[in-house]
Amino acid sequence: MKNGMRNSAETQLRTALRTLKKPLIGISAISCIGNVLMLTSPMFMMLVYNKVLSSKSLPTLAALTFLALLLYAFYGLLEGLRGKLMARVGITFDHRLAPTLFEATLKLPLHFGPHARNHDPLQDLAAIRNYLMGPGPVALLDLPWMPIYFAILFFVNPILFLAAAGGALLLVILSLVNEFVMKGTMKSASQVHAATMTILMDARRNSEAAAAMSMGDDLCKRWGSGYVNTISHARDLADHASVFGAISKTVRQVLQSAMLALGAFLVIEGQMSPGAMIASSLILARALTPIDQVIGHWRSTSAAWHALSRLRSLTSKLPKATQQQHGMPRPNHSLSARDVAIVPPGAAVATVSGVSFEIEAGDALGIIGPSGCGKSTLVRALVGAWPTARGEVRFDNALIGQYSPDALADAIGHLPQSIELFDGTIAENIARFRKGTTSEQVIEAAKMAGVHDMVLAFPLGYDTPVGEGGTTLSGGQRQRIGLARALFGNPFLVVLDEPNSNLDPLGEQSLNDAIHQMRQAGKIVVIVAHRPSAIFAANKILSVRSGRAEMFGPKEQVLAALFPRIGQPHKPSQMPGQQSGNTPVVQSGLAVASSNESEAPVAGQTVRLDNSATATVTSLDATRAQRANAHVS
Numbered sequence: 001m002k003n004g005m006r007n008s009a010e011t012q013l014r015t016a017l018r019t020l021k022k023p024l025i026g027i028s029a030i031s032c033i034g035n036v037l038m039l040t041s042p043m044f045m046m047l048v049y050n051k052v053l054s055s056k057s058l059p060t061l062a063a064l065t066f067l068a069l070l071l072y073a074f075y076g077l078l079e080g081l082r083g084k085l086m087a088r089v090g091i092t093f094d095h096r097l098a099p100t101l102f103e104a105t106l107k108l109p110l111h112f113g114p115h116a117r118n119h120d121p122l123q124d125l126a127a128i129r130n131y132l133m134g135p136g137p138v139a140l141l142d143l144p145w146m147p148i149y150f151a152i153l154f155f156v157n158p159i160l161f162l163a164a165a166g167g168a169l170l171l172v173i174l175s176l177v178n179e180f181v182m183k184g185t186m187k188s189a190s191q192v193h194a195a196t197m198t199i200l201m202d203a204r205r206n207s208e209a210a211a212a213m214s215m216g217d218d219l220c221k222r223w224g225s226g227y228v229n230t231i232s233h234a235r236d237l238a239d240h241a242s243v244f245g246a247i248s249k250t251v252r253q254v255l256q257s258a259m260l261a262l263g264a265f266l267v268i269e270g271q272m273s274p275g276a277m278i279a280s281s282l283i284l285a286r287a288l289t290p291i292d293q294v295i296g297h298w299r300s301t302s303a304a305w306h307a308l309s310r311l312r313s314l315t316s317k318l319p320k321a322t323q324q325q326h327g328m329p330r331p332n333h334s335l336s337a338r339d340v341a342i343v344p345p346g347a348a349v350a351t352v353s354g355v356s357f358e359i360e361a362g363d364a365l366g367i368i369g370p371s372g373c374g375k376s377t378l379v380r381a382l383v384g385a386w387p388t389a390r391g392e393v394r395f396d397n398a399l400i401g402q403y404s405p406d407a408l409a410d411a412i413g414h415l416p417q418s419i420e421l422f423d424g425t426i427a428e429n430i431a432r433f434r435k436g437t438t439s440e441q442v443i444e445a446a447k448m449a450g451v452h453d454m455v456l457a458f459p460l461g462y463d464t465p466v467g468e469g470g471t472t473l474s475g476g477q478r479q480r481i482g483l484a485r486a487l488f489g490n491p492f493l494v495v496l497d498e499p500n501s502n503l504d505p506l507g508e509q510s511l512n513d514a515i516h517q518m519r520q521a522g523k524i525v526v527i528v529a530h531r532p533s534a535i536f537a538a539n540k541i542l543s544v545r546s547g548r549a550e551m552f553g554p555k556e557q558v559l560a561a562l563f564p565r566i567g568q569p570h571k572p573s574q575m576p577g578q579q580s581g582n583t584p585v586v587q588s589g590l591a592v593a594s595s596n597e598s599e600a601p602v603a604g605q606t607v608r609l610d611n612s613a614t615a616t617v618t619s620l621d622a623t624r625a626q627r628a629n630a631h632v633s
């Protein structure tokens with residue numbers, strides 16, 4: 001078996017930057033030739049002044065003009081070629097990194113928590129690509145050839161050289177001061193902009209709640225204060241840019257005229273010919289052009305640089321790929337968690353710790369426990385979406401990290417609590433947007449989830465678009481399509497987080513049938529549940545409380561052992577983590593499922609747990625809560 005490591009995003013970024021080197025060297029060589037050709041104009045002018053005007057020779061003028069035209073044409077060709085090459089460099093850089101950064105974008109909230117959503121690596125990549133395709137880098141590539149012009153000025157007259165060098169230095173200092181002053185404002189402008197965008201996107205996502213509770217005005221005020229800040233930052237930046245632009249333009253003009261005056265002085269003193277004076281003035285203009293352009297494109301250069309720094313820092317913080325083994329056999333035997341602790345991304349403390357269990361092919365594990373006890377957190381680690389802070393999750397005997405993402409995609413089906421459908425058709429969602437899937441595979445998964453008839457009832461059947469997040473479907477329909485997606489491809493492990501929270505009895509029946517079929521086919525199913533009917537088909541139970549495994553074992557034994565504690569009348573505060581007295585939790589449901597609510601089954605007694613008990617559970621639990629409340633008051 002071969003060991004392999006997928007190239008990390010950090011390595012890919014480094015490689016992409018390295019591959020820029022060769023084309024940039026080529027383009028730099030073109031810049032060099034172009035800059036030499038730029039001397040055509042001053043040389044032509046000097047020769048016309050000094051040779052043609054004094055000799056009055058028309059053939060010389062014609063020959064010089066012809067030569068100059070040829071050189072200009074060549075220069076034009078090179079400029080065009082350089083622009084085209086830079087555009088291709090930008091696009092190639094983007095192509096190389098876009099898929100990696102798309103993947104990094106998906107991983108951001110999983111590694112750095114919800115706040116990481118403010119960072120958009122693909123936007124940073126677009127900023128770098130646009131910069132590479134624009135005039136900014138060309139100006140930078142012209143910069144190294146500036147000494148050619150200064151060397152010529154030196155040979156024409158050292159005093160002119162000193163004046164020109166002083167002027168260039170002044171412009172450079174000005175741009176450095178500008179960068180220093182703007183840096184803070186630019187940084188806080190981009191932070192405020194990102195925060196404002198988050199508020200806007202959040203409000204848009206929750207527009208129904210906002211409309212139903214007339215939250216529009218308050219949300220607008222919340223967004224508005226950030227927006228005003230964004231505008232004031234934009235104003236500061238624009239003010240600053242215009243002041244700086246005006247200063248550098250004025251300095252540039254003063255410098256040009258001062259050089260001409262100095263040249264005239266040197267001509268009067270007999271140290272230079274008038275032709276050389278005009279030519280040196282042109283050469284100075286040419287020498288200062290790259291500085292001018294670099295200053296002109298400074299904002300985009302600095303934005304691209306900051307974008308690159310952000311990408312570097314992000315990719316260096318993303319966890320490196322673990323040592324994956326190629327050709328690992330598909331897991332078909334067991335799933336185990338050993339002393340697992342999980343810290344949610346972006347959080348500081350573990351919300352699940354010390355959880356251990358092992359289940360085998362043919363098992364269905366029900367994970368139960370009150371709200372917020374860590375059930376979803378645990379299953380996120382079981383499917384590899386969240387990393388474990390301690391302990392390990394193993395399929396068969398291999399660590400989950402040893403399987404390649406493709407192998408895991410084949411082995412795992414997951415229905416998250418929030419369902420999370422994607423904009424596309426029902427068939428695409430069931431097929432997980434995988435290319436090359438057949439309709440037979442989609443229908444097989446749909447049939448197994450018991451949704452085939454439901455899908456066919458839509459006018460467009462499997463081609464029905466579900467809308468962004470599945471919004472054109474009802475909650476129950478979304479959940480059932482999510483179940484079919486989890487079952488697609490016949491995975492070895494199917495993890496269902498609250499799979500029946502939106503289901504009617506027919507949906508629950510289909511769910512239980514699917515779990516039975518999975519078990520019979522020698523697969524493993526993990527079901528997180530509040531409602532007893534969801535764990536009807538489970539044969540093992542893991543009870544979680546406050547992030548810790550409270551009990552694990554065969555369903556009947558665990559339920560019987562749990563029963564005495566919660567079977568007694570209790571105050572709501574005696575149910576840690578439960579939010580309201582009338583929310584049925586599995587444990588209370590089980591208690592009621594026995595014939596007499598105050599009569600606890602003894603260990604070993606079979607506890608009835610079926611769909612018919614669910615309705616009773618709800619009402620009796622509510623009655624019990626009322627009693628408890630009355631007791632409290």
Ligand SMILES: Nc1ncnc2c1ncn2[C@@H]1O[C@H](COP(=O)(O)OP(=O)(O)OP(=O)(O)O)[C@@H](O)[C@H]1O
Nearest residue numbers: 344345347351370371372373374375376377378417
């Ligand atoms: N991204 C996160 N960052 C910080 N804390 C989190 C995050 N996600 C969950 N938690 C915390 O972890 C704890 C467990 O949450 P989890 O969603 O696993 O509970 P649960 O048992 O699935 O609850 P429910 O039955 O209501 O779905 C909660 O206290 C929650 O606040």
Ligand SMILES: [Mg+2]
Nearest residue numbers: 375376377417
């Ligand atoms: Mg949950």
